[in-house]
Amino acid sequence: MRFLRVAIRLPLLGIATATFYTSWRIARALTTGSPEIRRRWRRRMTRGWAITVAHILGVSVTTHGLPPTPPFFLVANHLSYLDIICFSTLLDCVFIAKSEVAEWPILGSLARSVDTIFIDRTHYHDIPRAISLIERAMGQGNGIILFPEGTSTKGDQVLPFRPGLLEPAARLDLPVSLAAISYRTPPRQKPAFLSVCWWGEMAFLPHFLQMLQLSSCEASIHFGAQAIRNEDRKVLGRQLWTAVSKEFVPLITAQEEQEVLLRNPEYFPARY
16 A cells, blocks of 8 residues: 555656646746736745645644734744645745755756745855845745754754854844644554654655655644744844744654664664
8 A cells, every 4th residue: 555655646746746837937937027926826836736745645734823924034943845845835935945955856946946045054145145035035925934953853852043044034133933843644654753754864765755655644833923033143043942942842752762663673774
Protein backbone atom coordinates (compact mmCIF):
# COMPACT_ATOMS: atom_id res chain seq x y z
CA MET A 1 0.00 0.00 0.00
CA ARG A 2 2.83 2.40 0.86
CA PHE A 3 4.45 2.00 -2.53
CA LEU A 4 1.08 2.29 -4.26
CA ARG A 5 0.64 5.68 -2.59
CA VAL A 6 3.99 6.81 -3.98
CA ALA A 7 3.10 5.51 -7.46
CA ILE A 8 -0.20 7.43 -7.40
CA ARG A 9 0.91 10.61 -5.69
CA LEU A 10 4.10 11.32 -7.63
CA PRO A 11 2.44 11.75 -11.04
CA LEU A 12 -0.47 13.65 -9.48
CA LEU A 13 1.95 16.08 -7.85
CA GLY A 14 3.77 16.51 -11.14
CA ILE A 15 0.55 17.17 -13.05
CA ALA A 16 -0.79 19.60 -10.43
CA THR A 17 2.47 21.54 -10.23
CA ALA A 18 2.90 21.71 -13.99
CA THR A 19 -0.71 22.81 -14.47
CA PHE A 20 -0.61 25.62 -11.91
CA TYR A 21 2.87 26.73 -12.94
CA THR A 22 1.91 26.89 -16.63
CA SER A 23 -1.34 28.69 -15.81
CA TRP A 24 0.56 31.23 -13.74
CA ARG A 25 3.15 31.81 -16.48
CA ILE A 26 0.36 32.46 -18.99
CA ALA A 27 -1.50 34.75 -16.57
CA ARG A 28 1.71 36.64 -15.80
CA ALA A 29 2.36 37.22 -19.49
CA LEU A 30 -1.21 38.42 -20.08
CA THR A 31 -1.29 40.81 -17.11
CA THR A 32 2.01 42.67 -17.52
CA GLY A 33 0.11 45.94 -17.90
CA SER A 34 -1.96 45.44 -14.76
CA PRO A 35 0.18 44.73 -11.65
CA GLU A 36 -2.81 44.45 -9.32
CA ILE A 37 -4.56 41.83 -11.46
CA ARG A 38 -1.24 40.03 -11.81
CA ARG A 39 -0.81 39.92 -8.01
CA ARG A 40 -4.32 38.58 -7.59
CA TRP A 41 -3.60 35.79 -10.06
CA ARG A 42 -0.33 34.93 -8.30
CA ARG A 43 -2.12 34.61 -4.97
CA ARG A 44 -4.89 32.53 -6.52
CA MET A 45 -2.47 30.21 -8.29
CA THR A 46 -0.18 29.79 -5.26
CA ARG A 47 -3.00 29.07 -2.86
CA GLY A 48 -4.76 26.78 -5.32
CA TRP A 49 -1.55 24.81 -5.86
CA ALA A 50 -0.92 24.50 -2.10
CA ILE A 51 -4.46 23.29 -1.38
CA THR A 52 -4.25 20.76 -4.23
CA VAL A 53 -0.84 19.45 -3.11
CA ALA A 54 -1.99 19.15 0.52
CA HIS A 55 -5.00 17.13 -0.65
CA ILE A 56 -2.82 14.80 -2.74
CA LEU A 57 -0.46 14.26 0.20
CA GLY A 58 -3.31 13.64 2.63
CA VAL A 59 -2.34 16.63 4.75
CA SER A 60 -5.03 18.32 6.83
CA VAL A 61 -4.32 21.73 8.36
CA THR A 62 -5.97 22.80 11.60
CA THR A 63 -5.57 26.25 13.15
CA HIS A 64 -5.70 27.69 16.64
CA GLY A 65 -6.10 31.43 17.05
CA LEU A 66 -6.70 33.95 14.28
CA PRO A 67 -4.36 34.21 11.27
CA PRO A 68 -3.13 37.75 10.56
CA THR A 69 -4.77 39.81 7.85
CA PRO A 70 -2.53 41.03 4.97
CA PRO A 71 -0.38 42.97 4.86
CA PHE A 72 1.56 41.33 7.71
CA PHE A 73 5.04 40.20 8.74
CA LEU A 74 4.93 36.78 10.40
CA VAL A 75 7.60 34.52 11.90
CA ALA A 76 7.27 30.81 12.65
CA ASN A 77 9.35 27.82 13.63
CA HIS A 78 10.56 25.64 10.77
CA LEU A 79 10.19 21.85 10.56
CA SER A 80 9.94 20.89 6.90
CA TYR A 81 9.52 22.04 3.31
CA LEU A 82 5.90 21.05 3.97
CA ASP A 83 5.59 24.17 6.17
CA ILE A 84 5.43 26.34 3.04
CA ILE A 85 2.53 24.35 1.62
CA CYS A 86 0.61 24.40 4.91
CA PHE A 87 0.94 28.15 5.43
CA SER A 88 0.10 28.80 1.77
CA THR A 89 -3.22 26.93 2.08
CA LEU A 90 -4.30 29.53 4.65
CA LEU A 91 -2.58 32.79 3.85
CA ASP A 92 -1.87 35.05 0.89
CA CYS A 93 1.82 35.40 1.51
CA VAL A 94 5.35 35.76 0.18
CA PHE A 95 8.18 33.84 1.85
CA ILE A 96 11.66 35.01 2.77
CA ALA A 97 14.19 32.30 1.95
CA LYS A 98 17.95 31.90 2.01
CA SER A 99 19.59 32.80 -1.29
CA GLU A 100 20.73 29.20 -1.92
CA VAL A 101 17.11 28.11 -2.48
CA ALA A 102 16.98 30.18 -5.69
CA GLU A 103 19.54 27.80 -7.22
CA TRP A 104 17.81 24.55 -6.28
CA PRO A 105 16.58 22.49 -9.26
CA ILE A 106 12.85 22.88 -9.94
CA LEU A 107 12.07 24.22 -6.44
CA GLY A 108 14.23 27.28 -7.08
CA SER A 109 12.35 28.10 -10.28
CA LEU A 110 9.01 27.67 -8.53
CA ALA A 111 10.10 29.89 -5.64
CA ARG A 112 11.35 32.64 -7.96
CA SER A 113 8.14 32.59 -10.00
CA VAL A 114 5.96 33.42 -6.97
CA ASP A 115 8.02 36.43 -5.86
CA THR A 116 9.92 34.76 -2.98
CA ILE A 117 12.30 37.25 -1.34
CA PHE A 118 15.79 35.77 -1.21
CA ILE A 119 18.28 37.03 1.35
CA ASP A 120 22.01 36.35 1.56
CA ARG A 121 22.49 35.50 5.23
CA THR A 122 26.28 35.68 4.96
CA HIS A 123 26.43 39.33 3.81
CA TYR A 124 25.01 42.08 5.99
CA HIS A 125 25.06 44.48 3.03
CA ASP A 126 22.19 42.50 1.49
CA ILE A 127 19.81 43.79 4.20
CA PRO A 128 18.90 47.10 2.46
CA ARG A 129 17.89 45.24 -0.71
CA ALA A 130 15.75 42.83 1.33
CA ILE A 131 14.16 45.72 3.21
CA SER A 132 13.23 47.40 -0.06
CA LEU A 133 11.60 44.19 -1.37
CA ILE A 134 9.71 43.65 1.90
CA GLU A 135 8.41 47.22 1.89
CA ARG A 136 7.26 46.84 -1.70
CA ALA A 137 5.61 43.48 -1.08
CA MET A 138 3.74 44.71 1.99
CA GLY A 139 2.80 47.92 0.18
CA GLN A 140 1.13 45.70 -2.41
CA GLY A 141 -0.96 44.06 0.31
CA ASN A 142 1.07 40.87 0.69
CA GLY A 143 1.83 38.96 3.86
CA ILE A 144 5.49 38.11 4.56
CA ILE A 145 6.55 34.88 6.27
CA LEU A 146 10.02 34.29 7.72
CA PHE A 147 11.52 31.23 9.46
CA PRO A 148 14.10 32.91 11.70
CA GLU A 149 15.64 29.70 13.07
CA GLY A 150 17.54 29.63 9.78
CA THR A 151 17.10 25.85 9.39
CA SER A 152 14.46 23.16 9.82
CA THR A 153 14.44 20.93 12.92
CA LYS A 154 13.09 17.62 14.19
CA GLY A 155 10.49 19.36 16.33
CA ASP A 156 11.86 18.77 19.81
CA GLN A 157 12.34 22.50 20.46
CA VAL A 158 12.38 25.92 18.82
CA LEU A 159 15.94 26.96 18.03
CA PRO A 160 17.09 30.50 18.92
CA PHE A 161 16.07 33.01 16.28
CA ARG A 162 18.86 34.53 14.21
CA PRO A 163 18.64 38.28 14.87
CA GLY A 164 20.21 39.15 11.51
CA LEU A 165 17.16 37.75 9.72
CA LEU A 166 14.96 40.07 11.78
CA GLU A 167 16.89 43.22 10.89
CA PRO A 168 14.37 44.24 8.18
CA ALA A 169 11.45 44.02 10.64
CA ALA A 170 13.41 45.92 13.31
CA ARG A 171 14.52 48.69 10.94
CA LEU A 172 11.01 49.14 9.56
CA ASP A 173 9.55 48.96 13.09
CA LEU A 174 6.99 46.42 11.90
CA PRO A 175 4.53 44.67 14.21
CA VAL A 176 5.58 41.03 13.84
CA SER A 177 2.91 38.33 14.04
CA LEU A 178 3.89 34.82 15.07
CA ALA A 179 2.87 31.21 14.65
CA ALA A 180 4.03 27.75 15.70
CA ILE A 181 3.58 24.72 13.46
CA SER A 182 3.69 21.04 14.43
CA TYR A 183 2.77 17.72 12.78
CA ARG A 184 1.24 14.40 13.75
CA THR A 185 1.08 11.14 11.82
CA PRO A 186 -1.40 8.27 12.36
CA PRO A 187 -0.65 5.51 14.88
CA ARG A 188 1.56 2.66 13.64
CA GLN A 189 3.11 4.87 10.96
CA LYS A 190 6.54 6.46 11.05
CA PRO A 191 6.45 9.38 13.52
CA ALA A 192 6.39 12.91 12.20
CA PHE A 193 9.84 13.81 13.53
CA LEU A 194 11.28 11.29 11.05
CA SER A 195 8.76 11.21 8.20
CA VAL A 196 7.70 14.87 7.96
CA CYS A 197 10.41 16.94 9.62
CA TRP A 198 13.46 17.43 7.41
CA TRP A 199 16.56 17.88 9.55
CA GLY A 200 20.17 16.99 10.11
CA GLU A 201 21.79 15.23 7.18
CA MET A 202 18.59 13.89 5.66
CA ALA A 203 18.75 13.87 1.84
CA PHE A 204 15.74 15.49 0.18
CA LEU A 205 14.67 12.81 -2.31
CA PRO A 206 14.68 9.78 0.06
CA HIS A 207 12.87 11.84 2.69
CA PHE A 208 10.28 13.09 0.19
CA LEU A 209 9.58 9.56 -1.08
CA GLN A 210 9.24 8.41 2.51
CA MET A 211 6.72 11.15 3.27
CA LEU A 212 4.66 10.11 0.23
CA GLN A 213 4.18 6.71 1.88
CA LEU A 214 2.19 8.15 4.79
CA SER A 215 -1.54 7.54 4.63
CA SER A 216 -2.17 11.00 6.07
CA CYS A 217 -0.69 13.75 8.20
CA GLU A 218 -2.12 16.50 10.39
CA ALA A 219 -0.49 19.91 10.54
CA SER A 220 -1.45 22.13 13.46
CA ILE A 221 -0.72 25.87 13.33
CA HIS A 222 -1.05 27.98 16.48
CA PHE A 223 -1.23 31.72 15.78
CA GLY A 224 -0.15 34.12 18.51
CA ALA A 225 -2.75 36.56 19.78
CA GLN A 226 -0.51 39.64 19.77
CA ALA A 227 2.06 41.00 17.34
CA ILE A 228 5.44 42.11 18.73
CA ARG A 229 7.55 45.07 17.65
CA ASN A 230 10.96 46.33 18.70
CA GLU A 231 13.58 48.43 16.95
CA ASP A 232 16.39 46.30 18.45
CA ARG A 233 16.65 43.12 16.36
CA LYS A 234 18.27 41.12 19.18
CA VAL A 235 15.56 42.03 21.67
CA LEU A 236 12.92 41.41 19.01
CA GLY A 237 14.40 37.98 18.31
CA ARG A 238 14.32 36.98 21.98
CA GLN A 239 10.76 38.23 22.43
CA LEU A 240 9.52 36.39 19.36
CA TRP A 241 11.37 33.19 20.28
CA THR A 242 9.75 33.21 23.72
CA ALA A 243 6.29 33.78 22.24
CA VAL A 244 6.65 31.10 19.54
CA SER A 245 8.05 28.60 22.08
CA LYS A 246 4.96 29.09 24.25
CA GLU A 247 2.70 28.29 21.29
CA PHE A 248 4.79 25.36 20.03
CA VAL A 249 3.65 21.77 20.64
CA PRO A 250 6.80 19.56 20.54
CA LEU A 251 6.66 16.54 18.27
CA ILE A 252 9.09 14.47 20.34
CA THR A 253 11.20 14.58 23.48
CA ALA A 254 14.73 13.19 23.71
CA GLN A 255 13.49 10.25 25.78
CA GLU A 256 10.63 9.51 23.39
CA GLU A 257 13.03 9.66 20.44
CA GLN A 258 15.28 7.05 22.02
CA GLU A 259 12.32 4.81 22.83
CA VAL A 260 10.98 5.04 19.27
CA LEU A 261 14.33 4.25 17.70
CA LEU A 262 15.04 1.37 20.10
CA ARG A 263 11.67 -0.19 19.30
CA ASN A 264 12.13 0.44 15.57
CA PRO A 265 15.82 0.02 14.64
CA GLU A 266 14.87 0.13 10.96
CA TYR A 267 14.27 3.88 11.44
CA PHE A 268 17.94 4.59 12.08
CA PRO A 269 18.93 4.85 8.39
CA ALA A 270 16.31 7.59 7.94
CA ARG A 271 18.37 9.84 10.20
CA TYR A 272 21.34 10.04 7.84
